[in-house]
Structures are given as structure tokens and as C-alpha cells.
Amino acid sequence: MQTAITLQQIPVVKTKKTAKTISSKQTKNSCQPGRIEKSFTWMLIKLRIFYFACIILKQPAKVWATFKTMVNLRNNVWGGDLKKMYKIDGKYYFNQYTPGWPSKAYDYLIKSELRRHASPLTVTEKLSFVFLAITRKCPMRCEHCFEWDNLNQKESFTKEDLFKVVDLYQKEGVLQFHFSGGEPMVRFKDLLPLIKYTSKKSECWVLTSGFNFTIENAKLLKEAGCKGVVVSIDHHIPELHNMFRGNTGSFDMAVNAIAAARQAGMVTSISVCATKQFIDGDHLMPYMHFAKRLGVQFVQVLEPRKVGHYEGKDVLLDERHITDLEYTFKRINHSPAYSNYPTMLYHGYHQRRVGCFSGSRSVYVDSAGDVHACPFCHTKSYNIIELVRSNEKKLPAKENKCPLFEKIA
Numbered sequence: 299m300q301t302a303i304t305l306q307q308i309p310v311v312k313t314k315k316t317a318k319t320i321s322s323k324q325t326k327n328s329c330q331p332g333r334i335e336k337s338f339t340w341m342l343i344k345l346r347i348f349y350f351a352c353i354i355l356k357q358p359a360k361v362w363a364t365f366k367t368m369v370n371l372r373n374n375v376w377g378g379d380l381k382k383m384y385k386i387d388g389k390y391y392f393n394q395y396t397p398g399w400p401s402k403a404y405d406y407l408i409k410s411e412l413r414r415h416a417s418p419l420t421v422t423e424k425l426s427f428v429f430l431a432i433t434r435k436c437p438m439r440c441e442h443c444f445e446w447d448n449l450n451q452k453e454s455f456t457k458e459d460l461f462k463v464v465d466l467y468q469k470e471g472v473l474q475f476h477f478s479g480g481e482p483m484v485r486f487k488d489l490l491p492l493i494k495y496t497s498k499k500s501e502c503w504v505l506t507s508g509f510n511f512t513i514e515n516a517k518l519l520k521e522a523g524c525k526g527v528v529v530s531i532d533h534h535i536p537e538l539h540n541m542f543r544g545n546t547g548s549f550d551m552a553v554n555a556i557a558a559a560r561q562a563g564m565v566t567s568i569s570v571c572a573t574k575q576f577i578d579g580d581h582l583m584p585y586m587h588f589a590k591r592l593g594v595q596f597v598q599v600l601e602p603r604k605v606g607h608y609e610g611k612d613v614l615l616d617e618r619h620i621t622d623l624e625y626t627f628k629r630i631n632h633s634p635a636y637s638n639y640p641t642m643l644y645h646g647y648h649q650r651r652v653g654c655f656s657g658s659r660s661v662y663v664d665s666a667g668d669v670h671a672c673p674f675c676h677t678k679s680y681n682i683i684e685l686v687r688s689n690e691k692k693l694p695a696k697e698n699k700c701p702l703f704e705k706i707a
Contacts, residue, residue, distance in 0.1 A: 329384040329595060330638070336383060339390055343399060344369075347408050354409060355416050364416045371415075375648040377628040382641045384595040386565050387525075394526060394567050394596045394643065395427055395474065395660075397501045403473040410471070423658050427474035428467050429505075429673060431665040432460055432489065436481040438507050439544030440530075442571045442613075444606035444673050445480060448665045454683060455667065457488045462686035463663065464496045470693060476503045476528070480665050483510035490522050497523025505569075506530070507548060508555035516558035526565030528598065529555045533570070534581065534588035542571075556592050567596035567640075574602075577619045582626045589640050597630075598643045599623060603674040620646065 331339065347368065351361045373379055384391045389398030397403035410424045434451050436443075443449065455463075464475065475496050482489050483506050493502045503526045504519065511527070519527075529552050533539040536549040545551075552568075559566050568589055572582070582599075589597045601623075602613040615623075627644040630636045645654075656662070656672035663669050667683035670676050680694050 329386050331383065331385050331390070335385075336381065339383065339399075340381070343390075346405075347412075350405070350408050351412055354412050360416060364412055367415045368411060371652060374652045376631060377624070377647060378632045380631055380641070382631065382637070384565070386595075387563055391526075391565055391595060392641065394503070394528065394565065394598070397473050398525065398565075401501075403501055406471065407473055424471045425467065425661060426472065426659040427476060428472050428660060429476045429478055429662040430460075430463065431478045431480060431663060432482050432492070433480040433485040434665040435484040436479055436507075437484070437509050437545060438481065438548060440507075440532075440607070441542045441544070442532075442573075442602055442606070442608055444603070444608075444676075445665055446606035446609075449480065454665060457492075459667075459683055459686055460488065460492050461495060463682050464492070464500075466682070466686060466690075466693060468496075468499050469691075472500055474501045474503065476505055478505035481507055481509050483515070486510060486515060490518055493519060493524050494522040497525075501525050503528060503565075506555060507543065507545075508551035508553070509548075511551070511555035511558055513558040513561060516555075516562035516564065520562040520564055524564060526567065527555070527559045528567040528569050528596075529559075531568045531570060533576070534585045553592070556594060560593060565596075566592075566594040567598055567643075568592065568594050569598040569600060571600050571602055572615075572619075572623060573613065574615060574619060577615070577622050582622060586626070586630055586636075586639055586642070590638065594640050596643055597640045599627070600674075601646050605674055605676050620650075623647075 330336075348361075348365055351365050355361045355364055380392065382392060386398070389401060391398050397407060407426060410426070414423065431445060431448075432455060434445075434448050434453055436445075436449055467475075477489060477493070479485070482504055489504070493504075496502050502524045504524055505528045507530050511529070516527075530543075531539060531549070531552045532542040539549045539552070540546050543549075556566055556568065570576070570585060576582075586597065601615055602608055604611065604613060623644055624647055627642050627647050630639050630642040648655075654672070656675070661669050661671065661679075662673045663682055664673075667681045668678045669680050669682055670678055685693070
């Protein structure tokens with residue numbers, strides 16, 4: 299049973315049946331450093347990148363050119379010079395797909411990117427993070443589910459398989475694992491030791507609907523080494539979220555999960571699939587207001603894709619929807635009026651400009667063990683379960699193209 303958050307409550311959304319509430323401790327994001335600390339930290343990070351560029355590239359002209367390339371790439375990804383950051387557990391976070399700084403993982407990522415941009419034709423590409431679906435089980439029936447055809451069948455991964463998969467990808471230098479499903483918290487007894495094992499070398503996140511994400515479980519995950527959680531909340535209006543998720547209690551579970559994760563000291567993010575109806579209903583900004591009240595650090599806005607339960611359906615956004623998303627993305631991340639709002643991640647912005655990072659930096663391992671470039675482009679390269687059970691020590695060539703946007707960043 300989901301543990302209730304027993305803190306002082308304030309009203310958030312009123313419906314005909316009930317008033318949904320969010321803890322007052324969730325209304326202020328206390329993780330943002332002050333202006334001086336933020337400026338000083340950004341300066342230190344840029345100096346460290348420049349230092350690594352000097353050590354690795356050596357030639358002054360190459361050092362400066364590559365450093366500028368990386369800075370320009372970052373600005374193109376974020377639609378400007380993103381200044382937002384969050385300090386949690388002594389580390390600074392400015393993207394849920396980048397390890398916290400300072401850390402060996404962050405340094406390794408910077409070195410890898412420097413080599414990639416300095417010599418893109420001669421340097422072997424390194425994976426940065428892996429989405430790993432550890433279970434086919436899920437209590438939800440989500441409208442947009444990209445794992446729809448795999449759900450609630452016999453498990454593909456044994457516990458031993460999962461540990462071997464982590465070993466194989468860590469040998470390739472993977473810095474982050476995002477554990478998903480299905481619903482990964484259904485398999486909590488296996489997830490906990492898996493995170494404890496994985497976190498010795500890589501940063502761990504959990505992607506969840508909020509199911510079984512109690513305060514007690516959140517603390518156990520944090521103690522095991524879990525850094526962050528991404529909770530799927532597909533609407534700020536409870537009834538519409540519940541309808542989208544096919545579960546009448548899913549909104550309460552999701553909100554409680556965020557509160558639990560924050561109390562446990564984890565980085566928090568919420569993820570929304572922005573459908574045509576969602577955008578046409580002018581729900582983008584109310585959703586960001588809702589995210590601010592929750593006190594999360596990040597909001598991930600996804601575009602619907604014709605995979606899984608959406609396969610063959612008219613779900614792709616029109617130009618006007620994309621324009622609205624891009625406008626909101628830049629306003630939330632760069633306007634002084636929204637400096638206290640969570641950072642908004644919208645992958646479509648950079649995918650249309652500099653290309654997609656999936657395939658070259660990440661892969662998606664679905665709950666059947668098939669490896670794809672990303673969750674939204676089902677382009678199977680190989681099956682990881684077959685590899686680990688045959689004791690393969692090296693990964694085969696992976697998918698490194700984007701069927702939709704074509705260009706790889």
C-alpha cells in the first residue's frame with residue numbers, strides 16, 4: 299500500500315470529488331545555489347573542461363577550437379547559455395542525463411566528449427548512459443506505452459542476467475543507468491541489490507509511475523546508491539492523468555513518490571508525454587507551475603511517437619505544437635521570470651538542430667532484452683540476454699542512426 303505523505307498540506311488542484319494536495323515543503327526548490335555560488339561553479343566547470351582539453355589535445359589551436367565547439371553545442375542543445383543548476387548531496391546537477399559534478403564520472407564524460415569532437419572520425423564512440431527495462435510487469439495501461447507489446451508476459455531477465463548486463467556495459471564505460479520497465483518498482487527486491495552493485499561504478503536513476511515508491515523504499519534506494527528518480531506524470535489535472543495511465547490511483551502515487559524521493563535526498567524529475575490534446579488545451583504552462591509546486595529539479599517533455607500502443611495512430615505533433623513547445627522550452631530555461639522553475643528538458647529542440655544523442659551516447663534495452671537506439675525508435679541491433687547467457691565479453695556494433703531525425707549529434 300502506498301505510504302501517505304503526512305506533512306502540512308496546501309491545496310493544489312480541486313476537483314468535484316476531492317481536493318488534491320501537495321506538501322508545503324514541496325513548494326520551494328531549496329536546491330538551487332545562490333547567484334554567486336552558481337557563477338563561481340560554472341566558472342570552475344568551464345576551467346576544468348579547458349584543463350582537460352589542454353591535457354588531451356595539447357595543440358593550442360585544437361584546444362581552443364574544440365572547447366568552443368563543445369560550448370556552442372551546449373548552447374544549441376539548450377537554446378542558449380543555460381544557467382540553472384541544483385546542488386544535491388554535495389554535487390551539482392544541470393541535466394538528468396549528465397553525472398553530478400564534481401565526480402570521476404563527470405570528468406570521464408568530458409574527456410570522452412573532447413576526444414569525440416576533436417577527432418570524430420578516428421575515436422571510438424563511447425556510450426554515456428543506458429536505459430535498462432528490468433521487468434515486463436506493470437500495473438498501468440498507459441496510452442502512449444512504448445513497451446505495450448511486452449507488458450505483463452513472463453520475465454525475460456533473471457536477476458543474474460541483469461548483473462551481467464551491467465558488467466558488460468560498464469566495461470564499455472557507461473556512466474549512468476536509468477532503470478525502467480514495465481514498472482521497475484514491481485521488481486523492487488531485485489532492483490535494490492542491482493542498484494547497490496551498479497552504483498559502485500555508475501550513477502543510477504529509476505524511472506517510475508510512482509507505484510510502490512514509498513518513503514521507506516525511497517530511503518532504501520538512496521542508501522543503495524540511487525541518485526535520482528524520474529516520475530511519469532502526464533497531466534497536472536489528476537483525473538486526466540489517471541485516465542491517461544489507465545489507473546485511478548496513479549496521480550496520488552506519482553505525487554507521493556516525488557515527495558518521498560525528495561525526503562530521501564534524491565534528484566527529482568517528472569516526465570510528461572505532450573500530446574496534441576495536451577498542447578491544444580494550453581496545459582504546458584499550468585504543468586510547469588505544477589512542477590514548480592512539486593519542487594522537482596527537472597521536467598522532461600516528450601513528443602508522442604508511433605511505437606508501442608501508439609503504433610499506426612495519428613499522434614505526431616503538428617508544426618504549431620512544436621512551436622509552442624520550443625517557445626516554452628526557451629522561456630522556462632532562460633527568462634529571468636522563470637529562474638526559480640525547474641529546468642525543462644525537451645529533446646525535440648536539439649534533435650531538429652544538432653541531431654539526436656541516442657545511439658551514439660545511449661541505448662535502450664527493452665524488457666525482452668532487445669537493444670535499440672532509444673525507446674522511441676525501435677531499431678533492434680542485438681539481444682543482450684543472448685549475449686550474456688553465451689558469456690560474450692564484448693558488445694557488437696550498435697544502432698547509431700535516428701530513423702526520424704537522421705542526424706546524430
